[in-house]
Amino acid sequence: MFRLRTKFFIVPFLVSGCATTTVQYEEPTVGDIAKVRFVASGHHVGEAVVVGFDNSECENGKNRVSLFAKMHGNFTKSKRVGIPLWSYGDYAANAKEFLFEADKPHNFLIFKRPGGLGTSISCGSFISTSFEKDRNYEIDFDTNGCRAIVYEIQENDGDYSRVLALIGNTNISSMPNRCIREYNNRIGTKIPVKEPKLK
Structure with a gap:
């Protein structure tokens, strides 16, 4: 299968106090495809990161998308694939669109990093979903409430x-232990993993 590799570089000086994330995601170019827009909304000033996993057990986590909430313009051209209801301008850091394989499971952790002087806390939300062929979706991560919502457009x-x-x-303690560890490692929390059940 042929794939197109797309790289995104976020310039560090655009957001004070935020470490930036270089994101590399291979978009499918053949087969059944859906279009997905990721959005970081809310008043949190800082980076929101989308991590993709191979399965719902959070294996092989890889960064997929880097977004900056509350920023509608910078020096990075918007990433768009033609999803309707775009209202983010030509240079948007808080919305990016991608092609994803349709009719297969996709598993994401979307989390925010503290912004500015660290006055906000980090948190995140897990999503396990699939996208139907030739349809348009938007995943909105509200950085105020740390809740990710999937919409079909x-x-x-x-x-x-x-x-x-x-x-x-957002109930991280209900996730599999590997997911809890991923969350703790990436966000800096100490949510306890579940003890194995005795036979």
Whole structure:
């Protein structure tokens, strides 16, 4: 299968006090494809990172997307693939669009890093979902409430609207132990892992 490799570099001086993340994601160029927009909304000033996993057990985590909430413009050209209801300008750090393989499981952790002088706390949300062929989606990570919401962008007589499809899991302690460890390592928390059940 042929794949197109896309790299994103966020310039460090654009956000004071934030470590930036170089993101590398290979978009599919053949097969069944869906379009997905990632958005960081809310008033948190800092970086939001999307990590993708091979499965719902959080194996082989890789950074997918780096977003900056509350920033609608910088020196980085927007990443777009033609999803309707774009309202973020030509130079947007808080919204990026990608092609994803359709009709297969996708597993993400979306988390925020503290911004500025560290007055905000880090937190995140897990999503396990699939995308249907030739459809448009938006995953909005509200950095205020640390909740990720998946919408399908549907068309009806030429009008587009966001339709709720899924709300991400913020109850981290309910996740598999590998996911809890990933969360702790990336966010700096100390949520205890679950003890194995005795037979």
